[in-house]
Amino acid sequence: MTIADIFVGACFILGAFGAFFTAFHPNILYAAISLILSLLSVAGLYGALGADFLAAAQLIIYIGGILIVILFAVMMSEDIYKKRFFEGAKKYIWPTIFSGIVFVTLTRVMMQVDWSNGSTPDFEPTSRAMGWALVGPYAVTFQYVAIILLFGLIGAVIIARPAIKMKQRAAEIAVEDNTEEKDA
Amino acid sequence: MMNLASNLPAFLAFSFLLFSFGIVAALSRKSAIGVFMGVELMLNAAALNFVAFQTLRRGVVENGHWLHGHIFSLFVIILAAIEAAVALAIVLRIFGNRQTIDMDRATELKG
Numbered sequence: 001m002t003i004a005d006i007f008v009g010a011c012f013i014l015g016a017f018g019a020f021f022t023a024f025h026p027n028i029l030y031a032a033i034s035l036i037l038s039l040l041s042v043a044g045l046y047g048a049l050g051a052d053f054l055a056a057a058q059l060i061i062y063i064g065g066i067l068i069v070i071l072f073a074v075m076m077s078e079d080i081y082k083k084r085f086f087e088g089a090k091k092y093i094w095p096t097i098f099s100g101i102v103f104v105t106l107t108r109v110m111m112q113v114d115w116s117n118g119s120t121p122d123f124e125p126t127s128r129a130m131g132w133a134l135v136g137p138y139a140v141t142f143q144y145v146a147i148i149l150l151f152g153l154i155g156a157v158i159i160a161r162p163a164i165k166m167k168q169r170a171a172e173i174a175v176e177d178n179t180e181e182k183d184a
Numbered sequence: 185m186m187n188l189a190s191n192l193p194a195f196l197a198f199s200f201l202l203f204s205f206g207i208v209a210a211l212s213r214k215s216a217i218g219v220f221m222g223v224e225l226m227l228n229a230a231a232l233n234f235v236a237f238q239t240l241r242r243g244v245v246e247n248g249h250w251l252h253g254h255i256f257s258l259f260v261i262i263l264a265a266i267e268a269a270v271a272l273a274i275v276l277r278i279f280g281n282r283q284t285i286d287m288d289r290a291t292e293l294k295g
Contacts, residue, residue: 004189019205095211099204152266156273
């Protein structure tokens with residue numbers, strides 16, 4: 001039982017708790033905070049696996065993103081403090097059964113494989129090698145993801161922009177035209 | 185149990201757990217933000233699997249670059265960021281149209 005094992009075990013436990021409350025807590029604000037706990041533990045597991053660059057990226061991207069999600073949740077949810085634990089428990093029944101089936105199936109498949117001859121993580125820095133990989137063998141994929149990101153952001157801006165009500169605007173234009181004709 | 189830090193089945197079981205809770209959150213939450221959080225959880229589980237396989241099965245699958253799994257996880261994180269942008273835009277839109285983000289009431293596309 002080394003210090004790495006203790007760290008990984010703590011990450012497992014905290015992440016499982018966070019995921020549980022993300023799924024089951026009725027208050028959306030607490031669910032978002034539990035999601036932070038879960039994502040933090042995933043970042044810790046990246047670190048324990050020797051993926052230092054990914055751990056940093058996970059921290060930076062997700063903590064900022066989840067802060068914005070919390071902001072949205074607080075802005076847009078009505079009466080988030082009025083709900084009690086398992087108040088609407090009925091809607092959880094079928095999803096829980098379904099995800100339990102998924103979990104059991106995946107675990108049984110995992111049990112059938114012999115995982116004995118693995119390797120241990122080595123802790124050499126990965127950022128330089130990842131940079132070279134992104135401009136070398138993965139250059140096309142990298143550009144493709146960049147284009148997807150660009151189009152996704154443009155699409156997000158278009159979707160989030162307030163709607164111009166076309167009929168209303170057309171009616172306003174028609175009224176303006178009529179008044180101009182009368183004036184002339 | 186003693187050797188947790190290089191134990192691939194433990195990592196896999198953890199990511200299955202995350203994935204299952206993500207399914208529960210995505211299917212049973214009423215608010216759109218909750219569904220979004222479930223999807224984030226599922227994406228994280230998948231990305232963790234990539235890195236775990238890369239690191240702990242390195243000697244078994246020895247072809248190609250030594251950071252395949254890391255780079256796939258990086259792409260998953262980028263795609264999750266895009267998904268977050270579009271999802272939050274859609275949430276804003278639903279909220280602007282009907283002053284709520286309850287997914288059960290956004291039924292315009294129902295057949």
